[in-house]
Amino acid sequence: MKVIDLITSTDKTAFSFEILPPIKGKGIDTLYQTIDTLREFDPKYINITTHRSEYVYKDLGGGLFQRSRLRRRPGTVAVAAAIQNKYNITVVPHILCSGFTREETEYVLLDLQFLGITDLLVLRGDKAKHESIFVPECDGYSHAVELEAQINDFNRGLFVDGSPAEVTKTPFHYGVACYPEKHEEAPNMESDIYWLKKKIEAGAEYAVTQLFYDNRKYFDFVKRVREAGINVPIIPGIKPFTKLSQLNMVPKTFKVDIPEPLSSEAARCKTDEEAAALGIEWCVSQCRELIAAGVPSIHFYTVSAVKSIHEVAKQIF
Numbered sequence: 001m002k003v004i005d006l007i008t009s010t011d012k013t014a015f016s017f018e019i020l021p022p023i024k025g026k027g028i029d030t031l032y033q034t035i036d037t038l039r040e041f042d043p044k045y046i047n048i049t050t051h052r053s054e055y056v057y058k059d060l061g062g063g064l065f066q067r068s069r070l071r072r073r074p075g076t077v078a079v080a081a082a083i084q085n086k087y088n089i090t091v092v093p094h095i096l097c098s099g100f101t102r103e104e105t106e107y108v109l110l111d112l113q114f115l116g117i118t119d120l121l122v123l124r125g126d127k128a129k130h131e132s133i134f135v136p137e138c139d140g141y142s143h144a145v146e147l148e149a150q151i152n153d154f155n156r157g158l159f160v161d162g163s164p165a166e167v168t169k170t171p172f173h174y175g176v177a178c179y180p181e182k183h184e185e186a187p188n189m190e191s192d193i194y195w196l197k198k199k200i201e202a203g204a205e206y207a208v209t210q211l212f213y214d215n216r217k218y219f220d221f222v223k224r225v226r227e228a229g230i231n232v233p234i235i236p237g238i239k240p241f242t243k244l245s246q247l248n249m250v251p252k253t254f255k256v257d258i259p260e261p262l263s264s265e266a267a268r269c270k271t272d273e274e275a276a277a278l279g280i281e282w283c284v285s286q287c288r289e290l291i292a293a294g295v296p297s298i299h300f301y302t303v304s305a306v307k308s309i310h311e312v313a314k315q316i317f
Contacts, residue, residue, distance in 0.1 A: 002173045003092060003119050004205040006044040007233060007297040013290070014297035015317050016235075017309065018047035021075045028082060034306050035087060041313040044297065045090040046083060047121055047208075050076045077108060081115045090119060092175075095151070097141040098125025098134070102150060102160045109154050113168055120174040122147050122204065134185070143195070144176055148202040176200070178207040178234060180221035184255040193228050206233040208299050211250075213241075213282070214259045215289050236290055239301040240283035240308040242276045244269055280311050287316045 007014045017038060019031055035046065080091040095108065112118070124134070124144045136142045141150075150160060155171035157164055176199040179192055186192035196207060207230075212218055222234050241250060247266045251258055258266075262282055269275040287298055300309045 001090065002205075003045050003090065003175060004173065004233070006090060007206070007235070013295055014044040015041045015300075015313060016043050016045045016047070016297055017300040017302050018049060018237075019079075019302055020049050021079045028079065031079065031083070032086070034302055035083065035089075037306055037310050038302075038313065039087065039089075041317045043089060045092050045119065047092045047299070048076050048080050048083070048094065050094040050096050050125075077111050077115070077117075080112070080117055084115070084117060091117060092119045092121050093117065094121045094123055095147065095174075096123050096125035097136060097144060097147050098123075099137060099140075101137045101139045102141070103139070105147065105150060106154070106160050109151065109172065112172075116170070118170050118172050120151070120172055121208065122151065122174045122176050122199075145195070145198050145202050148174070148176075148199065148204065152203055173205055174203070175206040175208055175235075176204040177210065178221070178225075179210045180212050180217045181210070181256050183210075189224065193225055193230070196225060197228055197230050200230050200232055204232065206235060208235045209237045210256065211237050211239045211254055211301055212256050213262055213286070214257060215286055217257070218290070219293070233296045235297045235299050236295055237299045237301060238283060238286060238290075239303075239305055240276075240279035240312060241266075242279055242305050242308050243272045244275045246275075276308055279305075280308050283308070283312045284315050287312060291316065 001009070019034055022028060022031065076093045080093045083089065084091045093112065095105065100108075112120075122144050124142075124147075126134075134142070141147050151172050151174065153160075154165075155167065157167045159165050176196070178196050179186070182189050182192050186195070200207070209218065209221075218234075218236055225234065241247065244266070247258060247263060250256065262278075265278055265282075266275060269278055290298060300313075302309055
């Protein structure tokens with residue numbers, strides 16, 4: 001079953017989560033432990049992130065440096081295949097504009113097609129660390145809508161060079177990202193919703209939000225996108241904070257606000273253990289309100305938060 005069917009075919013709010021492929025040279029056992037920890041809550045699907053290559057510089061001595069590209073977390077396709085094979089759970093690999101050419105994307109689609117993995121999350125992706133603004137690869141894409149067009153052409157049996165191809169009977173289906181507090185590069189919320197609508201019109205079946213801690217931001221966002229004529233499911237993305245340091249790090253990294261009641265309570269925490277307990281309490285309250293509002297699914301970001309997410313899920317699912 002495709003993701004859109006998994007989250008709309010039940011009256012209960014669905015549970016899903018996102019994981020990162022292991023760093024180059026590490027095994028997959030830690031990911032399996034994460035899945036084993038959360039599998040009791042019947043995850044409908046598991047997202048696997050993709051990470052672009054970055055330039056690294058090797059000092060050759062004598063004032064000379066060698067520039068090369070390195071992917072610290074390769075293996076999204078392989079991880080997706082391994083999870084699907086081991087657990088028989090729908091997997092959703094991320095497909096990026098960032099760091100990928102059109103031909104590289106085509107090879108990813110071919111590999112996924114061979115494996116029978118046909119659900120995707122289509123994203124522009126972040127700018128490279130050395131860039132001040134997003135710069136697409138040569139023969140790459142600047143916006144997720146362009147990447148969607150390539151996937152749509154692939155579904156119709158066209159390669160990027162225009163040549164025909166035989167395709168399977170099961171096309172790719174996909175979702176996209178959205179931002180209840182606006183993408184950091186969008187000049188305003190109206191512009192952000194405009195581009196979300198373009199992504200939905202291009203074929204996205206649902207949208208998953210950036211993480212947030214204030215449900216009012218989510219509800220206001222959903223109201224605005226509905227008024228704009230966007231009617232696909234808007235899946236809230238949630239992550240409990242687990243450390244005191246995240247009170248300052250999360251707003252800076254993800255460009256989201258920490259609600260004043262949460263920040264006031266966090267300021268009273270003396271240890272990471274107290275912060276984690278507060279993060280669980282806040283997240284449970286968030287999720288219960290979202291479920292009461294009838295959200296079709298709640299999607300959890302698991303990095304450094306698996307134990308907390310398990311406790312949250314135990315209370316709400």
